[in-house]
Structure formats: C-alpha cells, structure tokens
Amino acid sequence: MVIEPEDSLRIETAAQHRALGHPLRQRLLFSLGQQPATTSQLAAALGVAKGSVGHHLKTLREAGLVRVVETRQVRGGTEQYYQRTARRMDLDDPSHATTSAMLGGLAEELSTADDDPLLVLRHLRLSDAQAERLRAALTEIAESATDDGDEAPRHGLLVTMYRQGTTGAGPA
Template sequence: MPEQPPYPPTPQEVQEISSPEQFAALAHPLRQRLLFALGRRPATISQLAAHLETAKGNVAHHLKVLRTAGLVHVAETRQVRGGTEQYYQRVARRMIVAEPEAAGTAAMFGAVAQELDRSPAETHLTLRHLHLSPAKAQHLGETLARLIDETEEDAETEPVHGMLFALYQHAQLPEPGGSA
C-alpha cells in the first residue's frame, strides 16, 4: 500500500459514477450511508460503526468495496496504541450518476429512507409529476442543480442536511388496445 500524505487530500468537487464496480458498490444501502457519513470529514471504522450503529467488521467490509471502486480512500493514518488507525474519506464531495442503474438507485433510496427515519428535525419529502416540454424539463433540472450548487454552506458546526435531487421522464403507458 502506498504511503499516505502527511495531510488529508482535498476531495475532488465532482466524481462521475460510470464503471460497473462503482455501480455494484452503490447497490447496497449501508455503502450509501457510509458515503453520506463521509461527506463532511474523514472518519475511522470505529467512528463510522458507532455513528451507523453497526459492527466494525461490517463497516470494514463495505469500506473495502467502496475503496476498490474508487469512491473512498484512506485520507490519513495515525499511530495509536501500537497500531495504525486509518481515516477514510470520500474521493469527491458530490457524485453524479449519469446513467442510473436500478440496483444502485434502489439502494440510494433505501439509504435515504434510513436517514430520513433517523433525522432529529422536520424532513421534507415531495413527489410530484408535471407535464413539461423537454426544454422546460431541462431548464427546471438546470435551475435546481444550480440552486443546489450555489447554496452557500454555513459553518461546520451547523447540522448537515441531505439532499437527493432526481428529475426523470415518466415511462409512457401503452395506448389502449395496444400491446405492452
């Protein structure tokens, strides 16, 4: 394993999810929650296990999958009581899934559902279907993405809020009397 730098590297701003290994890694709710938890700062296996209320071995296994897929890396190591403690970090602050796959999307929604269930504050969850032209749908998507990107964050002492944005075209129903 290569030697780690003496300081944690700054995460990339955006990582596009495109490889089969990345899609497979995203197809489990705990791995999604690990990525959520690593969204702010590096953490150890013990810290993540306590935060997510699961076993350290479980966290270690899923971190290995995420690391192999290139979604997390060891940001720093520290010597503690005769051993080495590793701090894991997401490779990028934001991940874009250009062509979502069903398993990864289902895992992401499952992880978001678990996070919503654990939220100590009021949550907002809305599903709405709109009739939009392709141009208007593109404009709405770009506007919402820009709003998310341009939202200035408060100090790191403030609570973290999760956001999942999806804009998709509904599949068409078959015409009456037509075949499915």
C-alpha cells in the same frame, strides 16, 4: 496534512456502480461527507458491526470512492481515517440497483433526521420546454448551494427529475 476531496467524481465504471449498489455503502458515503472517520467511529455512528463496516469500506476504497487520509498508531495497531474522494458523485447511468440503494440509504438517513425533513413527490404533465426550464432551475439550485462552514449543521439534498415511463402507468 489535510487532503481535500475533489469537487466531483463521475461514476462510470462497473466497479463504481456495484460499490454504490448497497444502502449501507450509501450511508457510509453520507457519513464520510461530514469528516474523515475510522471504522470504529462509523460503526458506532451507524449502529452497524465493525466487520460489516470494514467490508463495505474495502469495496468503496477499491472502487475509488473513499480513501485513507490519515493513519494513527493506537494500542499496538494502526487506525485508518477514511474520507470520500469527492464531495459530489455524478452518475453517468443511474442503473436500477444503484438508484434503489441510494434511495434505501436516503430512507435510513431520513428516519434519523434531527428535524422535519422535506420530501415532496409530484407528478406533473409538462411540455418539453417546461420540463427543460424546471430541470435547469433545479440544477441551478443544487449547484449554487454552498457550505456555511464546519460549525454549521449538515443538510442532505437530493434533487431528481425524471420522465415517467409508460410501463405500469395508471390511468391518463
């Protein structure tokens, strides 16, 4: 029986934010966005010890971000297949620790990308109206992107827009 992940999950609780606050947990969530996997499969794919993967999966599971979708008996034990509970996770409060961990996990993913990844950072001076139009356009692009089936290669998409803080700002 295949359990499909929810379309989206709003990240609201302290436990969920804490669970997202580690780059390896971010990478596990990236990997589990592809297909269900066991602790051993994830450890091999990410080049991390099984014990470490197991510890971080437990944290993600307790926070409701991953779940066991299948178990199989193998060599006297039970193998558990984990899957994300949602395809997309929306942060209600992108705290510093969560954002840092997410970007750290993303940096590790970019370093192993199969092609030439696109990464653009620009700072623009925009009126409130211009900023709102750009935000709406970026949201539309991200929301309208759809999967092309299980056989197509996976691509990561990170969209962010923020108003720069004044603390530590350079010359105007």
